[in-house]
Amino acid sequence: MSTASGDPTTGSADFSAAPLADAFSPDEWESSQNPATEEPLTEASGAAEAQPASQEPVSEAAATSQPGAAAGGAAAPVPALRPTRGRYRGTGGGYQLDLRVDVDSVPGGPKVLRKVSGDFFSTSGGTTAYFGSFVVHAPSVSWSATRVVIKGIGSYTWQAGYPIVQVTIPRRRTNQPPGAATVQFLRPPNQPGATYVCPYVSPYFRTVEWEQDSVTGAVPFLSYNTGSLPQPPNSPARILTVPRAFAEAGIELQVSGTANVIANNQNGWTNTELHAAMQTNFSLWRNAPQWKVWLLVASAYEGMAGVRGIMFDAADAFQRQGCAVFYDLIKGSDAESQRAQLRTYVHELGHAFNLLHSWQKNLAQPPAPLGGNNGLADLSWMNYPQNYQPLNGNGGAAAYWGAFPFQFTDNEQIHLRHGFYKNVVMGANAFSVGAAEIEPELFDEPLADQSGLRLDLRADKNGFAFGEPVVVELKLETTDLRGVSTHNHLHPDDELVNIAIRQPSGRTVLYRPLLRRCVDQDQTVRLDTSRPALYSSAYIGYGHDGHYFQQPGTYQLRASYVASDGSRIVSPVLRLNVRHPVSQTDVQLAELMMGEEQGKILALRGSDSPSLQSGNDALQEIIERHGTHPFAVYARLAKGLNFEHEFKSISPDKAELTVRPPDPKSGIEQLSQVVKVSEQGKGVDNLTLNLATRRLARAYARQGDLEEANTTLDRLVRHFGAKKFKPYVVDAVRDQVETTKARLTAEFGDG
Structure with a gap:
């Protein structure tokens, strides 16, 4: 909806200056818009001309327009006439109208979509603000040798008083400047509203x-x-x-x-x-x-x-x-x-x-x-x-x-x-807005499922404290003993898995990642008896819509996975309980965890960005003042991962790359606490523990202590073995550990 007042489709009563349409009676308007009239609109009749603001695109080199079949009877194409398609712009009554006409083509040019659309901007003094948009999806189009008349009912972003759109454009030869579009808004039966004269701007929309x-x-x-x-x-x-x-x-x-x-x-x-x-x-x-x-x-x-x-x-x-x-x-x-x-x-x-x-x-x-x-x-x-x-x-x-x-x-x-x-337009509505608000039935059970795959969504704990980062685990397994091939992109950041969240209020939203990776590379895996399942862990507490678990209560989650063959695999519903805070300390800690900057840092796994400094300060306060609280493990994780890694920043003049080197000592200080608490079952989930342990090992290797790095990795294998995970899971962890050891030796060894 617009923030401006008024309706740019109405007549002079709503304008500070009388629009052009008021110079005509309804009968005179019909006569002036008759597509059979031979005289094109001229500057004398109110259609101001303008030279094109940009050159024709390469595909418009041809000089003959091809309007194709037109509703109500179309005249034969006229040689050497300009196409009318493109962008026009005009002002009137405190509004600017950007008009897009898409009803004719030239050989080799963009496909005709047979639509007319526009954007209104309110103008006041030296300021311009967006008002609203419209599109005519199925206009009638009448052609003559001198003009084209386009008419249809528009779909608007506001309740338009005069919803019918009529656009008249004089046809000009290629050696003449383009004609201006006259836009008339009407309401039934044929009552005219506002009129805008929009000179031609560009062949591009x-x-x-x-x-x-x-x-x-x-x-x-x-x-x-x-x-x-x-x-x-x-x-x-x-x-x-x-x-x-x-x-x-x-x-x-x-x-x-x-x-x-x-x-x-x-x-x-x-x-x-x-x-x-x-x-x-x-x-x-x-x-x-x-x-x-x-x-x-x-x-x-x-x-x-x-x-x-x-x-x-x-x-x-x-x-x-x-x-x-x-x-x-x-x-x-x-x-x-x-x-x-x-x-x-x-x-x-x-x-x-x-x-x-x-x-x-x-x-x-x-x-x-x-x-x-x-x-x-x-x-x-x-x-x-x-x-x-x-x-x-x-x-x-x-x-x-x-x-x-x-x-x-x-x-x-x-x-x-x-x-x-x-x-x-860039910088306006968020990506895929309003995909945050979805229909719950989008993730309903399929009527039939012969994919040979099953998706499970689960949490490592029965409930979460208010403000605690919500992390879920996804498991994709085969139900076909013969095996199934699919891709291994199981993390929602890769956009082949979606997670719907029904909040305690009853509103269903879609988790949308803060940063979206395009993993357009084939990574096919075979799920069979030797490797029956894939696993992934995802922090879904914060995304580009902000915090998703902002109130205590019961949440219902459901995931959907798009397989390589197009199958959509839907998980059973997971119910999560976010507990009410019971003390003032609980409330204070929740406030420290749930700031926008803290959410971004947790989603990004740490950051040195100056724009997130207050978020880092809040996490540091948790570590220093509430170091034994369960929330501290998440603050330490974000800080530790960030310390262990370098951080690159570019100077504003693009001339200098500043690299903040890794701080392995600080990384070890934070990550060792994360690993210790998590091994005791009081910290992060097992998949996140795997990540934290491998990054802790790399911090030791950076300090030149490969022996301690290898000892840390060996402890990870023992942890998974002692927890009685399935053999193929332990084998996968063991393979990952051996690969990490080899990489660390190659990178930090003595040669």
């Missing part, structure tokens, strides 16, 4: 400034010839850059200045470092909705293999302004590598436009329909090649590339061109 930085040694992607490798026969071979890929969807991606080269560290980039880097180095960044986006070509992602990119700006009130791609995983000058780079860049920038993965669109609000096979059959930039599963035939990466036309789907293009302003 939206324009975004794109700032790209890269680290030293990373070569940013330039272009890919789609004919270099097999592709669909109906998809023309062409040279695609990232801006050209978006231009084919009708979006202008303007490169902002030159690409900046910043210092790099070969150890890779963590979530916290990327978050801090954007705040420091995105020169166009500010806390406001704006058509500007930042992409960092980083070296590698630290913490998980297979992450090619990440849209990491999903943590505050102004999201979707920054993303990163990881050069070490996608680099290469051969055609296959160049193709992968193009897809990764477009995919991550697509998230910045608020496009979800192909299999997640039903989790948006309002829910969007999934494509075939639960979305995995989509031939889209937003699908993963290895996840592609058509309804008929073989799937996988080879099948995807053989059929992919290097385009967004029609529904994605509708969003990019005609989505309501706040749902698309």
